[in-house]
Amino acid sequence: MALKDKQTTKNHNLAQSMQHAVAGLVTVVQMERNMRWHLLASLLVIGVGWWLQLTRSDWLWLLLAIFMVLQSELANTVVENVVDLLTTHHYVSAAKYAKDIAAAAVLMAAGFAIIVGLLILGPHLLKLF
Numbered sequence: 013m014a015l016k017d018k019q020t021t022k023n024h025n026l027a028q029s030m031q032h033a034v035a036g037l038v039t040v041v042q043m044e045r046n047m048r049w050h051l052l053a054s055l056l057v058i059g060v061g062w063w064l065q066l067t068r069s070d071w072l073w074l075l076l077a078i079f080m081v082l083q084s085e086l087a088n089t090v091v092e093n094v095v096d097l098l099t100t101h102h103y104v105s106a107a108k109y110a111k112d113i114a115a116a117a118v119l120m121a122a123g124f125a126i127i128v129g130l131l132i133l134g135p136h137l138l139k140l141f
Contacts, residue, residue, distance in 0.1 A: 040089055046118070047085050054078045057129055064136045074132055077125035084121040088114040 023029040040047050061074055091114035095107045 040086060044085070044089055047082075047089070050081050050085055050122075054082070057133070060133060060137075064133065066132065066136075070132045073128050077121075077128040080121040081118070081125050084118040088118045 023032065041051065057074060057078065061071065066074070092111055095110050099107045
């Protein structure tokens with residue numbers, strides 16, 4: 013596809029928007045190691061939750077925690093890429109600040125997810141052992 017064929021305007025319809033969104037998800041999974049780790053942990057937690065036959069309320073909390081981590085990782089990836097684009101990979105203290113704060117958002121979401129996971133899965137797993 014020639015450069016002149018690249019889209020530079022708004023999406024024309026919902027299908028086109030969805031295609032770009034799915035392409036973004038595929039790209040972040042392919043390019044970001046941490047996203048793959050988050051997805052693996054999510055699948056593990058979902059599998060354990062299914063095995064334990066959690067309640068609807070428990071599922072809502074677990075899924076909220078999972079999606080907060082995934083959303084935070086997506087936002088972190090955006091910040092990192094925009095900063096790298098704007099700084100052309102040169103050290104700029106404000107760029108480091110932005111990247112560190114974006115990473116902190118992921119850390120906070122992951123911490124929340126761990127707490128939710130322990131509160132929900134912990135008692136069920138303790139009963140089994």
